Amino acid sequence: MMNNFPPGFVMIIGALLIPFLPHIIRQIYMLVLIITSAYTLTLGFGIHTKITLMDFEFILFQSDPLTLPFAIIFHVAAVLNVMYGAHVKLWNQHMAIMSYSGAAIAAVHAGDLFTLFVWWEATAITSVFLIFAGKTKRSYGAAFRYLIVQIGSGMFLLAGAILLMSETGDAEFKNFDINSLYGQLIFIAFGIKAAFPLLNGWLQDAYPEASEIGTVALSVFTTKLAIFCFAKSFAGTDILILIGVFMTFFPMFFAIIENDLRRVLTYCLNSQLGFMIVAIGIGTELAINGAVAHAVVHILYKGLLFMGMGAVLYRTSTCKASELGGLFKYMPITAICTIIGAVSLSAFPLFSGFVTKTLILSALGKEGQVFAYFMLLFSSAGVLIYSGIRVPFFAFFANESKIKSKEAPLNMIIAMFSASILCILIGILPSYFYNILPYQIHYQPYDFSHIVGQIQLLGFSALAFICLWHFKIYPSEINSTILNSDWIYRKMLPGVCLPLLNLVKNLNQKFYKFLEYLFVTVKNIFANTMIRNKVFDREVGQDTLIVVQLFIVILVLIFMWKIYF
């Protein structure tokens, strides 16, 4: 029976029991749920569970070489989340994280678009509680906006699925043609969740407003689920290369001027998603492997960075670069783990980012995509200054902070330490890691050219940062809000639409007043000319009778004239 359960399903059902369990037992119970769910991954590739409802066959559990790496990393990330959030005694966030992780894992194993739609929306509905858990006025607003965008993306998916169903008779989750209408609808649905340029506002709006453990969980699942969907359905679609290139470099500029360090990390997340999208656009075996590998390691190192910043937020109640600094003295382990995350992100040799970024760059080079290649190289250099150096530097080293704090709780340290070990292990032993990728490849990231090229690129990027800082060209951090694409629906549309609505409202009122005036006038005319003491008044019976008789006579005359002439 258990074998037929799709992975993740156990976690969603099991999450219902979480509110009734005491604190420590709840943490152990959640780990058991994840392990039980992971057990189903041993079943091998193929379709394992189907149900038929309303004459439609829902494929609940389908696994293939592409689902496996995502399923593995989602389970690992779920375990890390449980460890990282163990200090939180209230049940609500744990329940949200468990069902959210379960929904994302189940979505990866969906075999048709309707099953995918159900889990797609489930990830949105379960994860929104993590943003509510931020418990600020801003987080409430951000949560509602997040929910609207995510549910909206689901609506595009549903519309695409229905159209596909009506055209082809089945809704299998497979490779789609971008030139068809259903393909375009599904593309937009995935694009919203993958935070495409101008559709990315929700990401930078909502994630930094979530609780410290919520942001870690959010950074793992939603966007990577979209990457998985793109890899499955739109591999080799040329437009993705252009979109991906734009995605990699555009958020960099915002990340540099942003003050909230968790928001800086969301811009960085957006930029790294661009790398994966470019690779999926290339679509070769090496490129798809690169995209999947980058998604897997990105979950680890970005999770680690969010964990570090979450620990800082938990201890100091702020994540603003302008208020932080000098925390290395008080939180050395958190600092070291964050640095490992930052170094992995920057793709230093011997760390996880290096073995995946070189895969993508090599795939681009092999396909002769020179423009995309240099844009990605440009972003690789940039990532070091806007995130790799900036985040740990402003949190732990820059100017002496007035805030004094304790080291992060033990459970957070264990989670960060585990993620750090994984980042280093993947960097040192890439061949074992490459084995879980969808295609069998023989790729050697550690050759002289790759290593020297990368360390020169990163070394001199760091030197550029040092020059900017030393010569005081780097401006001091100030509290601010950086406008992003969410400005369109938060300020511009209300700014344009509200006056328009008021105008329509005023016009409407004037129109009604005019109608009222017209009605009263016509009524008065009738009253004055016909009713009061006039022909139709009952009091004046004779007049009325004469008029009616005349009317009948005229009618008869017309009738006869019609008949005889």
Next chain:
Amino acid sequence: MKYLIDKIGKTNTSVLFVCIMFLILELIGHRHGETSIEDILFFPAIFGFLSCIIIFGIAISLRSLFMMDEDYYDE
């Protein structure tokens, strides 16, 4: 050396020396890139340094356009 440490600090001096070592490393073996332009001597170093300056320059110029008060959306 002592002058440099006094002038720019210990960390910056060490980063500078490490960077110079990275340059020397290139002279030991033959480095080649995915494209022919990358075969130019010290290309990654020059590209990395200039990229960061350009990114920084653009970002700072965007400040006046995109940077608002902290409570911009709360008003």
